Amino acid sequence: MGNTKQKDEIMLKMRNIHKAFGAVEVLKGIDIEVKRGEVLAIIGPSGSGKSTLLRCINRLSTIDQGSIDIKGQCLALTKPSGEVEYARPKDMRKILSCMGMVFQQFNLFPHMTVMENLLEAPMQVKKMPREEIQPLAEELLKKVGLYGKRDAYPAKLSGGQQQRVAIARALAMEPDIMLFDEPTSALDPELTGEVLKTMRELAASRMTMVVVTHEMAFAREAASHVIFMADGNIVEQAPPEIFFEHPREERTKAFLQNML
Amino acid sequence: MDKLLNTVVLMLEGSEITLEIFFVTLILALPIGMLAALGRLSTIRLLSRTVEFYIWLMRGTPLMLQLLFVYFALPMVGIMLPDITAALLAFSLNYAAYFAEIFRAGIQAIPKGQYEAAQTLGMTPAQTMRRIILPQVIRIVLPPISNETINLVKDTSLIYILAMNDLLRVARTIVQREFDMTPFVIAAVFYLAMTFVLTWGFKKLEAYYGKYEAEG
Ligand SMILES: Nc1ncnc2c1ncn2[C@@H]1O[C@H](COP(=O)(O)OP(=O)(O)O)[C@@H](O)[C@H]1O
Ligand SMILES: [Mg+2]
Numbered sequence: 129m130g131n132t133k134q135k136d137e138i139m140l141k142m143r144n145i146h147k148a149f150g151a152v153e154v155l156k157g158i159d160i161e162v163k164r165g166e167v168l169a170i171i172g173p174s175g176s177g178k179s180t181l182l183r184c185i186n187r188l189s190t191i192d193q194g195s196i197d198i199k200g201q202c203l204a205l206t207k208p209s210g211e212v213e214y215a216r217p218k219d220m221r222k223i224l225s226c227m228g229m230v231f232q233q234f235n236l237f238p239h240m241t242v243m244e245n246l247l248e249a250p251m252q253v254k255k256m257p258r259e260e261i262q263p264l265a266e267e268l269l270k271k272v273g274l275y276g277k278r279d280a281y282p283a284k285l286s287g288g289q290q291q292r293v294a295i296a297r298a299l300a301m302e303p304d305i306m307l308f309d310e311p312t313s314a315l316d317p318e319l320t321g322e323v324l325k326t327m328r329e330l331a332a333s334r335m336t337m338v339v340v341t342h343e344m345a346f347a348r349e350a351a352s353h354v355i356f357m358a359d360g361n362i363v364e365q366a367p368p369e370i371f372f373e374h375p376r377e378e379r380t381k382a383f384l385q386n387m388l
Numbered sequence: 389m390d391k392l393l394n395t396v397v398l399m400l401e402g403s404e405i406t407l408e409i410f411f412v413t414l415i416l417a418l419p420i421g422m423l424a425a426l427g428r429l430s431t432i433r434l435l436s437r438t439v440e441f442y443i444w445l446m447r448g449t450p451l452m453l454q455l456l457f458v459y460f461a462l463p464m465v466g467i468m469l470p471d472i473t474a475a476l477l478a479f480s481l482n483y484a485a486y487f488a489e490i491f492r493a494g495i496q497a498i499p500k501g502q503y504e505a506a507q508t509l510g511m512t513p514a515q516t517m518r519r520i521i522l523p524q525v526i527r528i529v530l531p532p533i534s535n536e537t538i539n540l541v542k543d544t545s546l547i548y549i550l551a552m553n554d555l556l557r558v559a560r561t562i563v564q565r566e567f568d569m570t571p572f573v574i575a576a577v578f579y580l581a582m583t584f585v586l587t588w589g590f591k592k593l594e595a596y597y598g599k600y601e602a603e604g
Contacts, residue, residue, distance in 0.1 A: 186508055188504055188507065188508070221510065224508075224510065225510050227508070228508065228509075229504075229505075229508040231501055231504070231505065233499075233501050235499075235501035235502060235504065235505035236505075237502070237505070237506075237520055238524065238600055239523045239524050239527070239597075239600045240600070241600075248509070248511075248519065249506075249509035249510060249511060252511060252515050252519060253509065253510040253511055253515070254510075281599075281600040281601075282600075283600060283601055294505075297509070298508070298509070301509060301510065
């Protein structure tokens with residue numbers, strides 16, 4: 129463990145990512161790199177390809193060109209012939225297992241209680257006995273402030289509570305990288321705070337995170353890096369202080385103007 | 389009084405065939421219907437199209453015609469089946485087609501996000517189906533399955549035309565012989581009782597599988 133956890137370890141590296149749906153090119157050569165403990169915030173107008181980029185990281189979408197390395201292991205590469213090759217299924221499962229994802233629509237399992245949602249994957253996928261995983265699950269629920277709701281079904285929870293359970297569920301698999309796709313966009317404004325608080329705490333605990341968001345305040349405070357995407361390209365990227373105080377590109381300025 | 393007892397005994401014997409058709413059809417048609425639904429949703433076009441044709445054929449022609457077909461037409465091409473087998477074949481294939489459409493709709497009602505959440509947690513497609521999708525599908529399909537099952541109770545009386553001594557045929561035989569309508573009343577009570585038990589059972593199942601829903 130020791131020396132693989134060094135601070136500068138590159139957790140995620142994407143090179144020249146291209147992706148099209150039919151004739152529409154949605155990603156036009158994206159490069160990103162995220163080191164351990166960093167929080168990358170991706171912002172940009174709707175339809176600019178943010179979700180697609182995020183989904184390519186954990187293979188919910190496949191790329192048409194480029195390469196993806198996760199913690200130094202090759203998930204996908206482009207061969208000289210131009211063909212994209214993904215890791216073999218067994219290696220792929222292992223590579224993908226270090227990533228967790230939180231969705232805009234929560235996607236909790238509605239037929240399971242909060243606790244069962246957290247236990248499901250560790251028990252089914254890692255084959256951990258219940259006694260072994262339950263303490264971690266309880267600790268996670270306490271951390272997101274929902275231990276009291278452990279026996280409730282998701283339908284009984286507010287959107288903000290559901291999203292915090294979804295974060296805890298992903299964390300129960302003990303991932304090294306967490307992906308968030310607009311985690312607060314489906315929430316009533318008064319409920320976004322509690323979810324952002326959980327995410328800030330996660331960032332403060334040095335979790336590596338890639339966050340697609342419209343919450344500028346969160347990006348400004350919690351991100352180590354901000355990327356602005358438009359039309360499938362990275363228009364601008366910088367540390368948050370520089371990005372928000374001194375944006376260089378006109379498109380970025382116009383976008384930020386609109387968000388305030 | 390003896391006469392009534394005699395009638396009831398005869399009719400209980402008749403109800404054996406009725407119950408046999410009912411239960412065997414249910415036990416065969418549910419899994420066949422599930423397989424057909426998965427086939428119908430398959431990305432293998434030939435499979436999906438074949439199942440679609442089968443469903444169209446079964447739902448587009450009367451069950452009565454299908455019964456007559458297996459009973460009279462198959463022997464003409466040299467396929468001899470015992471009466472009860474022929475009836476069960478027609479019933480099972482017919483009901484499987486209806487169940488297939490119910491299961492298909494149920495599976496398609498599950499949001500894509502459920503599959504994606506399971507996938508990002510590392511679950512295999514088989515685990516996802518068994519642990520995440522099917523339990524939710526069962527909740528969705530229980531009411532329409534309950535409807536079809538109650539229809540099946542009454543449809544069993546169609547074997548009447550195949551000269552098998554089911555409940556209804558026994559009733560009619562006695563009525564014609566004795567000029568007494570009691571057997572019809574007993575038959576009605578029998579069908580009603582079965583329907584009552586089924587309605588009650590499905591209500592329990594719905595409550596069990598629906599316990600996660602917001603209301604209640
Ligand atoms: N599965 C898909 N099939 C076809 N087009 C898609 C699909 N997913 C996304 N797109 C298109 O790709 C573009 C980028 O979408 P998306 O990555 O969701 O953008 P964002 O998350 O930035 O709003 C949009 O024009 C969208 O319509
Ligand atoms: Mg999006």
